[in-house]
Amino acid sequence: MIPERTVERLSIYRRLLGALLAEGTQSVFSHELAAMAGGTPAQVRRDIMSIGYTGTPTRGYDVSGLIARIGQFLDAPEGQGVALAGVGHLGQAIMAYFAGRRPHLAIVAAFDKDPQKVDRVIHGCPCYPVERMEEIVREQRIRVAIIAVPAPAAQATANTLVRAGVRGLLNFAPARLHVPVDTYVQDADIAVFLEKVAFFARHGTRVPGLVSEPVGNPSEQSEDRQ
Amino acid sequence: MIPERTVERLSIYRRLLGALLAEGTQSVFSHELAAMAGGTPAQVRRDIMSIGYTGTPTRGYDVSGLIARIGQFLDAPEGQGVALAGVGHLGQAIMAYFAGRRPHLAIVAAFDKDPQKVDRVIHGCPCYPVERMEEIVREQRIRVAIIAVPAPAAQATANTLVRAGVRGLLNFAPARLHVPVDTYVQDADIAVFLEKVAFFARHGTRVPGLVSEPVGNPSEQSEDRQ
DNA sequence: GCCTGTGAAGCTATTCACAGCT
DNA sequence: AGCTGTGAATAGCTTCACAGGC
Numbered sequence A, B: 001m002i003p004e005r006t007v008e009r010l011s012i013y014r015r016l017l018g019a020l021l022a023e024g025t026q027s028v029f030s031h032e033l034a035a036m037a038g039g040t041p042a043q044v045r046r047d048i049m050s051i052g053y054t055g056t057p058t059r060g061y062d063v064s065g066l067i068a069r070i071g072q073f074l075d076a077p078e079g080q081g082v083a084l085a086g087v088g089h090l091g092q093a094i095m096a097y098f099a100g101r102r103p104h105l106a107i108v109a110a111f112d113k114d115p116q117k118v119d120r121v122i123h124g125c126p127c128y129p130v131e132r133m134e135e136i137v138r139e140q141r142i143r144v145a146i147i148a149v150p151a152p153a154a155q156a157t158a159n160t161l162v163r164a165g166v167r168g169l170l171n172f173a174p175a176r177l178h179v180p181v182d183t184y185v186q187d188a189d190i191a192v193f194l195e196k197v198a199f200f201a202r203h204g205t206r207v208p209g210l211v212s213e214p215v216g217n218p219s220e221q222s223e224d225r226q
Numbered sequence C: 001g002c003c004t005g006t007g008a009a010g011c012t013a014t015t016c017a018c019a020g021c022t
Numbered sequence D: 001a002g003c004t005g006t007g008a009a010t011a012g013c014t015t016c017a018c019a020g021g022c
Helices: A005-023 A031-038 A041-048 A061-074 A089-098 A130-139 A151-163 A192-201 B006-020 B029-037 B043-052 B063-075 B090-099 B130-139 B149-164 B188-203
Strands: A080-085 A105-112 A120-122 A125-129 A146-147 A167-173 A183-186 B079-083 B106-113 B120-122 B123-130 B144-147 B168-171 B184-187
Touching: A005 A031, A005 A061, A005 B090, A005 B184, A005 B188, A031 A041, A080 A089, A080 A130, A080 A151, A080 B188, A089 B090, A089 B188, A105 A130, A105 B188, A125 A130, A130 A151, A146 A151, A146 B188, A151 A167, A167 B168, A167 B188, A192 B006, A192 B063, A192 B090, A192 B106, A192 B120, A192 B144, A192 B168, A192 B184, B006 B029, B006 B043, B006 B063, B029 B043, B079 B090, B079 B130, B079 B149, B090 B106, B106 B130, B123 B130, B130 B149, B144 B149, B149 B168, B149 B184
Parallel strands: A080 A105, A080 A146, A105 A125, A146 A167, A167 A183, B079 B106, B079 B144, B106 B123, B144 B168, B168 B184
Antiparallel strands: A120 A125, B120 B123
């Protein structure tokens, strides 16, 4: 099984590769991708190796070929619909972000308990009352959901979603969710993030890949870097 | 230096301990905290050991004492002000969340380039035009900032903040930031999170600590678990 | 010369397992 | 009996460093 961190980085590589493609770049070296992503060339090579793609010493990796390979690896062939629980500011920010782009991972239904917010379409996404969540998620075979409800409602929301068939949750509520072992939870707990940033802003700690000011200068030597 | 993951967990433990305190619980065992946080008892004990707090075999850890110790460790003694760049839906969700609570880590200034959004107070936080960001962040000696602007503006925003003295960034924009090595960046990239969740919803993978349905049942045996 | 692919080494984080305490 | 504190073992991830290719 592939490391979680590698999956994250592949997603990042794909986005960067898309930008390269848009500007007409046809191939890229591991050290270039590493500089853009903020990692090491060795890491990039190993990540790409882990999904069975290969480059050539002369040109590096083919941009569109690598994008396609990452897609085969990360995306569900049939596409995946996503449910969104909670249409507050956060939920709307998320809808706005995903509107239009990402055909294969689109938010296809949103839910809120406020009657004012439902029964309309926001950013191309229909909003329903929470009462219909279980029914709709089950019928549409939705397996991925975003929890953007207040903390006190998070566990109940998760329970309903799991009951309806969801197996992956992105949880923005500041609460720990208890779910079955076959359900994956990614926490995005803003309060935790902010306390961590505040701590390290005072105590310092930085990742590898170094990267200096604005665009990382290509201060490579012979064998990778240090 | 303390592991990054430990800092995250300490923040989580503190929140859980606060809830225990509110309901009048005076002491807690590592396995109880582990069940609440979704980790292992050994992990909890080591995290607590790493900040130099000790419990007793008979009662476990003293709830208020441990909260205080985590506070000494995580928080700046004088408190830390936080700047927020971007007052869109996401920025407003963040302001709403931090309004009131967290005296020692409050959002003290928000910035937006839209003249409609600025020169007023939202959730107790004054909003200024971006042009004044560098000046205000520098004058208020703000060291921590949240980036909630669109991706194309993220790097320029980060540059300005760093120039003004910020040393910790929480970045919600789907873009990799290039900053000086002494500046800490925590990425909260929603698109990456969602792709990761979608991937593992299909392929499965779960953390330790197991945890079953709703509230984790206390199926402990003698020596820890597993 | 400069690249990729990769075994091996090195690190970091987590878990085991038990001595010591009550 | 059941807990904490912790050295030792393990697991997981990252980086090194070099063979092989153009």
